[in-house]
Amino acid sequence: MRIVPAQPSDLPQLLAFRTEAAGWLSRLGTDQWQFPYPAAKLLETVEDGTVFIVLDGSATAATITVTSEVQAGLWTEQELSEPSMFINKLSVARTHAGQNIGGRLLDWAGDRACRAGATWLRLDAWTTNEGLQAYYLRQGFRHVRTVLDGEAINGGPRVSGWLAQRPTHPADHGFADETPEPGRPGGG
Template sequence: MRIIHARPDDVVKLLAFREEAAAWLTRLGSDQWQRPYPADRLLSTIEADSVFMVVDGGITAATITLTPDVEEGLWTEQELGEPSTFVTKLTVARSHAGQNLGGRLLDWAGDRAYRTGAKWLRLDAWTTNEALQRYYLRQGFAHVRTVREGDAVNGGPRVSGWLAQRPTAPADHGFEDNT
């Protein structure tokens, strides 16, 4: 399997990929990702070279976004002063579930972050998705805290405020990195 940068013409494919994941999460009883993701936001992260895809033959098997940017109000100024890479939108196709593809992709992300000088691989996860939180803990992340205060955009509770991190490190992830 190869890791490549997503391209602007991958927007429709990646939006459908997210819809598949949202439907699966709904079947599991989670309210995560129920609002459609804005195509223009996805396109801007693709154009920033932050979106990566795992390709298995001609099939997109997984995707991940890595960025130095973070949603305001989640991490402290001290934490933001530490070199970090933030993981968002990690998604594995249902056709490739159960193969530790997500774990290997997190290892790849930690390796990539390490090579760029980051100390931490960090993420925020859905506050009500305890299965996802347990998954990240099994992947070596440590829970930092859960941010629950209202979010400035819509005044409601923050839905993705479970914060976790793990140190970056070289890893043998097994992917062919074509980035």
């Protein structure tokens, strides 16, 4: 399997991933991702070069966004002073579920963040999706805190305020990495 930067032509597939994931999550009993993601906003992140896809032959198996940009209102100034990369929108196609592609993508993201000079790989997860939170804990993340509606630092409502991080490190993720070298993260 190869990991490559997503292209604007991948937008329909990325939106389909989000819809597929929302349906799967709904069947698991969570309301995560039940509202359509704005295509223009997703296209903007694709064009910024922060969205990546995993290709299994010609099939798109997964996607992840890795960025030095942070969601407002989640992390403290002290935490933001530490070099960090942030992941979001991790989705694995149901056709490729059960193959640890998500875990390998997290390892790839941690390796990418390490090569960029980041100390931390950070994420925010849906506050009510305990299954997802447990998954990230099994993947070596440590829960930092949960930011609820009305508690966000510097304002902003939150439904995705379960914060976690793990140290970055080189990793053997098993993907053929066809992405450009990462830029330096913020902080530090």
